[in-house]
Amino acid sequence: MxxxxxxxxxxxxxxxxxxxxxxxxxxxxxxxxxxxxxxxxxxxxxxxxxxxxxxxxxxxxxxxxxxxxxxxxxxxxxxxxxxxxxxxxxxxxxxxxxxxxxxxxxxxxxxxxxxxxxxxxxxxxxxxxxxxxxxxxxxxxxxxxxxxxxxxxxxxxxxxxxxxxxxxxxxxxxxxxxxxxxxxxxxxxxxxxxxxxxxxxxxxxxxxxxxxxxxxxxxxAHRPMKQTEDELVGILNDTLKRRHGNVIIPAFAVGRTQEVVFVLTELVQKGRVDRLEIVVDSPMASAVSELTLQYDELWDEQTRELRDWAMANPERVKLRFVQDVEESIALNERRSGLVLISASGMCEAGRIKHHLRHNIDRPECSIVICGFQAGGTLGRRLVDGAKTVTLFGDRLPVRARVHTIGGLSxxxxxxxxxxxxxxxxxxxxxxxxxxxxxxxxxxxxxxxxxxxxxxxxxxxxxxxxxxxxx
Missing domain, CATH: 3.60.15.10 (Ribonuclease Z/Hydroxyacylglutathione hydrolase-like)
Structure with missing residues (x-):
């Protein structure tokens, strides 16, 4: 053998x-x-x-x-x-x-x-x-x-x-x-x-x-979940409330997007964040999320309980899935108040590159990296502290705050x-x-x-x- x-x-x-x-x-x-x-x-x-x-x-x-x-x-x-x-x-x-x-x-x-x-x-x-x-x-x-x-x-x-x-x-x-x-x-x-x-x-x-x-x-070792939640709460309150910007989260459409939505919803449930407007801009993430709902027998018990809470409190977490291209483009006109989750997770393709293009040079915004970034990817360059990046042929300064949240891996x-x-x-x-x-x-x-x-x-x-x- x-x-x-x-x-x-x-x-x-x-x-x-x-x-x-x-x-x-x-x-x-x-x-x-x-x-x-x-x-x-x-x-x-x-x-x-x-x-x-x-x-x-x-x-x-x-x-x-x-x-x-x-x-x-x-x-x-x-x-x-x-x-x-x-x-x-x-x-x-x-x-x-x-x-x-x-x-x-x-x-x-x-x-x-x-x-x-x-x-x-x-x-x-x-x-x-x-x-x-x-x-x-x-x-x-x-x-x-x-x-x-x-x-x-x-x-x-x-x-x-x-x-x-x-x-x-x-x-x-x-x-x-x-x-x-x-x-x-x-x-x-x-x-x-x-x-x-x-x-x-x-x-x-x-x-x-x-x-x-x-x-x-x-x-x-990953950061403890409690520390990860504390850091995420700080980013959300600072960016959305104090600086009036957007929080951009590159996330893999399968697995990571669903987990991030769960964690954000739980922060609202616990009262650590007042309310959130979350937009998932990825046709594939939307389709995968629908499949995830169909396979709830594979969930853990905590996830089922949180789903029931979210359904009973729709005014606390406003969650929207975007598939239409025009609707996706319109998101870039929003200058504040959004938690925008989009693929790809390493920022190499997909709609996330467009959202970075419109937010990365804005000091009031935050970029939250919550997954592994392979060498050579745009996501890895951001994690490594790049001062400028090239998106669609344009050289842009990185003025948004870049946060790495290792505990969500x-x-x-x-x-x-x-x-x-x-x-x-x-x-x-x-x-x-x-x-x-x-x-x-x-x-x-x-x-x-x-x-x-x-x-x-x-x-x-x-x-x-x-x-x-x-």
Whole structure:
């Protein structure tokens, strides 16, 4: 048996693991590379192995850094099933089509820009994949229930457990025959922080022969939730009441937007903020929020109680979802009083860039960064203290106050990751650290060795074939 990591090895995006054992070949995740100028080329070069030889694919969750290359996978020849939780399947029906639309528009813009610079140019940029290819890939998806083992192919048993990251997210257990032995592989996907809003806490896993675990925040601890709430209350009251500006929150449409709305609503319920006008300006976030409401059986009890309170007190929290383009443009005429949540979460595409353009140079406004920002992204530059940024060709000064609220991350921090690992009754024979920047992964690997006493802990490197044996 062997495993190779074709993404999210030494970086946070592009999750894709390939396993080979006793004639069985399968993928876990097929994610898009995001952030930085090299991401486009990485996406084009990805999936360079024989795709028709794959028997099946397992998907941990719907975020594009885990799922975003599925349409390209199918377009390049993959013909097997793709198993995921039913909630993930439903989310992808929204997310992959949206991603494909963006790919088409960016290619269209690139070609128009190239022809404007050189009318005689014959070069033509093709999208990474089209809307039609994304739609075709959806037919490969197979929804499965949590906690119910199934056989994706003869001799292999898989089971999806709650990961507590976003709606439908899962830790995947896979039992595979290898050289006459039955071996259990566990893929963490993205582990959520315990005691967070909306989704349930991560499931307890007690054993694995081989473990693949994420390390996004493997080098640090998040701020306590109480401290995070205090900071958020200060930002809201200072910006909306004292300085009469807007609060702009870039947020991922799946998971983060819903959690941020929950936290803001709870602050009003607790009386820490008088009332709020919240606008979610993202067609995809609106669609995902509707799906989230449909899957309330996957919520925790606190979220259900807060929903009931909000429905009984509509005058305290005015929540509006915007889909129409004209309505979105009109939001930029509002100079104060709004909490505006928009995608994308790393400020790389979508409507958030327009809202930043109209608010980033205004000292009375605030920008609240509440999620991981990959290197090379606009969001990362803001977190790192950029004094100027370029938006739609215009160089703008950053006069708005930029706040980083780490306590709202949907990823577990180092203490929570270690607490999750402590449930294992014995150390895995091999542990691979993935989905983290190099330094974060190395620090997390050292923490596992020193605090848990585990051995054979490896920070995964891209495209290396790792043999798995006792």
């Amino acid at each position: 062997r495993v190779m990591f074709h993404g999210a090895a030494g970086e946070v995006t592009g999750s894709c693991a390939r396993v080979e054992a006793d004639g069985v070949r399968f993928l876990v995740d097929c994610g898009m590379f995001q952030g930085g100028r090299g991401a486009s080329q990485k996406n084009l070069r990805a999936l360079h192995f024989p795709l028709r030889d794959l028997d099946f694919m397992l998907l941990t969750h719907a975020h594009l850094d885990h799922s975003g290359l599925i349409p390209r996978l199918v377009a390049l020849g993959y013909r097997g099933p793709i198993y995921a939780t039913q909630a993930t399947v439903d989310l992808l029906a929204v997310m992959l089509l949206d991603s494909a639309y963006i790919q088409e528009k960016e290619a269209e813009w690139s070609n128009r820009h190239q022809r404007a610079r050189n009318p005689r140019s014959l070069s033509n940029t093709a999208p990474l994949y089209t809307v039609e290819q994304a739609r075709e890939s959806l037919s490969r998806l197979v929804g499965v229930a949590y906690d119910e083992p199934f056989e994706p192919t003869k001799g292999v048993t898989a089971c999806f457990r709650e990961a507590g990251h976003i709606l439908g997210s899962s830790v995947i257990e896979v039992a595979v025959n290898d050289d006459g032995k039955r071996r259990k592989l566990v893929f963490s996907g993205d582990i959520g922080q315990t005691m967070r809003p909306v989704v349930r806490d991560p499931a307890v896993i007690r054993e694995a022969d081989v473990l693949v675990v994420e390390s996004t925040y493997g080098n640090r 949907a990823h577990a921090d180092q203490p929570s990751l270690l607490a999750w690992l402590r449930h294992f009754e014995r150390p895995p024979s091999r542990t691979f650290i993935v989905h983290g920047e190099v330094e974060a992964s190395r620090i997390f690997a050292s923490a596992i060795e020193s605090e848990l006493g585990w051995q054979a802990v490896t920070v995964a490197e891209p495209d290396v074939s790792y043999p798995l044996h006792d």
